[in-house]
Amino acid sequence: MTGVTFEVQAGEAVALIGPNGAGKSTLLQALLGQLKHTAKRFEVPTGAGQIGLLPQRQSVTEDFPVTLQQVVTMGRIPHRGILWPSRDDRSGVQRALEEVGLWNLRKRRFGELSGGQRQRGLLARALASDPKLMLLDEPFNGLDAPSREQLIAIVRRLKARGVGFLITTHDIDLARQVTERTLLLNQKQIDFDETECALTLEQVQRVFDHHAVEIDGHTLATAEHHNEMHHGDVHGRPEDPEAP
Amino acid sequence: MIDLVNPFALPFMARALVTLLVLAVAAGTVGVIVNLRRLEFMSDGLTHAVFPGLVIGFIAAGSPGLLPGALVAALISAVLLSLLSRRSGDQNVIAIVLTSFFSLGIVVVSTMDGYSGQLTEMLFGRLLSVTDAQAVITAVLVAAAVLLVALTWRKQVFRAFDRSGSAAAGIRTTWLDIAANGAVAMFVVAAAAAVGTLLVLAVLIVPAASARLLTRTIAPAVVVATVIAALGSWLGLSLSWHLSIELDVQAAPGATVALTLVALYALAVVASLLLSKIRRVR
Incomplete structure (x- = not known):
């Protein structure tokens, strides 16, 4: 291309x-x-988590044993690495979940959400890393x-x-x-x-x-x-x- | 009635139980990651790949050579399999590595005198003749495997859940795969001396698969898998003792433990069906 x-x-x-x-x-x-690419000019945000991805639906394992909140917390991994989530991470996760209107369902198992809710959940995961x-x-x-x-x-x-x-x-x-x-x-x-x-x-x-x-x-x-x-x-x- | 306590007063039974309980900790951690990341076939490949290491180690240095030989073979094949399966992205590679390493082991062992006895030992282990030194090495290897998985835990889960999402988050998948496969390799080596290469999978995979049926999230699954592995080991060893002492049936202890774990899995299947019925009714 x-x-x-x-x-x-x-x-x-x-x-x-x-x-x-x-x-x-x-x-x-x-x-x-x-x-790899050979673009003459290529500028993207390079900081940790500054590009968020909402992947195609079929790339996600739907019967995976995680709650919605745990899925969104994955979005903080670029900031935290191997460490366990800090207070900052938790409030970032809460903000992201409230943003997509799913804070109430955070304890729900991801696979039990409707298609639209899953999509918003994955969007919240991408948002949790504060992307540009x-x-x-x-x-x-x-x-x-x-x-x-x-x-x-x-x-x-x-x-x-x-x-x-x-x-x-x-x-x-x-x-x-x-x-x-x-x-x-x-x-x-x-x-x-x-x-x-x-x-x-x-x-x-x-x-x-x-x-x-x-x-x-x-x-x-x-x-x-x-x-x-x-x-x-x-x-x-x-x-x-x-x-x- | 099967005696669940007294047999373990004997040092060789106690050592066997302690070895299996140590392995149970890895079954709960490494095993759950294997389950989530669907590395079962990869693990199977590693158990076979370890085999020629055992054989060559044994030929070079006798019994003390078994573990170092297996460890070298396991780590080489863990890295090799991580890189190869990344390249081609399919499971054929694993099958080819698996069979070629295994055949190599058989060819080498078949050149030895009286090889069938040694072959049996390497394939099925010597649970009742585990030495203190072997138990210590097993514990060290299990600790290393658990540490490797614990340090990469959140990233492993992320990658298992959603490969493209984790790659987008900048997670370096090659290192993550090498860490997971390395942990499995160390577990395989740790368990090979006790339960043999063929039954490693029973301890690694079956308890985690049972736990997956009974739990809804990952943290409880780790606990449940560990408990099931420990319980199966204890019951299996007791059963094998009972069979051979009371009933005069010489049941191989490693395989009896494996069958007990499978029986617990069957119970877990039934329990999960009942649970889902109850949930539906509510």
Whole structure:
């Protein structure tokens, strides 16, 4: 994967959209320092726990014998290493749990929570390390509507407090609800622009070409809308010199 | 009635029990990590990998050579397996290492005179002829294994729960794997002299698996696994004594302990089914 240029500002959410195999996970891994890369400029927060990850749901063992509180406490490990949690850690865990509205369920076994609660619990774990940048990997997959709304509300609150978000998703509609800018990716960068402008019908069709992905057509901006916004300039074409 | 107290007045029975109780502590700590991280097959690989070490140590220095030989083989294979399985990410590697080391051990031991007796000893241990020195070495190795797991405990649990999340939190997985496998390797060596390489797994895995059925979180599981391992050791040894003295049936003590542990596991299965029924009713 080459030619990807983007940034995430503090308090901003960027959607990372592309079909399976587009390189979304690769990009996240590179941001986490788990892959070697040859980027000319590469700046990420490097302090302990400053990048939080909400992993894809299937990567978590659901019948694991831990309580929600214990899961969230895992988020403090970057700060504590092998030591047992301090008072600071415990209050950080409490803040994170209250943030996602699950403090009351902290003693519940993780596997007994609903899908949406688990997702918020894992979000709290990422929050517990006081991250500057949050990576959310397909956070809305398999969630029902109320859970989605709750997750969206939490993301909005955190953005207001200056946390930056990079959110991979298939869901165009959700991208438009919570993100300011969108990085369209399919092996290479298709576009990086304000979400409204990046997610035009023709661009989304290009990105998802030959991929069986359900797209809620009526929520897409049309090409005309895109041209109106940009007075007819051509954004995000592969030959666009702005997208190296 | 099976006598649960008096047999242990005999020094060799007492030494056997003490050895097993020491191993029970590791069964509760190292065993729970093996269970959570699903390292059972890896542990099986290590028990087999230790075997040629036992054989070569024995040939080089007789009985005193057993433990050093096993320790060297175990630590080499622990590091090797950690690195290899990280590379390929599948379990074939373990199977290949497992069988090649084991075959190597058999080939070497088969060149010796009267090898079948020695083979039996190495595979099944000599629980009733554990010496004081061996008991001390067992205790030292178990202490080291428990320490290794205790120091990495929270990270091991994090990695077991969610691999990508722990990697994202900056946890160095290679070292963590080497620590876990190293602890298992030391446990295997510690237990090999007493219960033999083949029955190590019974002590390491079965009590932790039982505890997992009976508990909802990890801390109680550690306690329950330790208690089950200790209880199974005590009952198993007593049973084996009873069989051989009262009924004149020469039951191998190590294997009797292993079967007792499995019987306790069966009870745990029944108990957990009942527990979940009760919970559903409430």
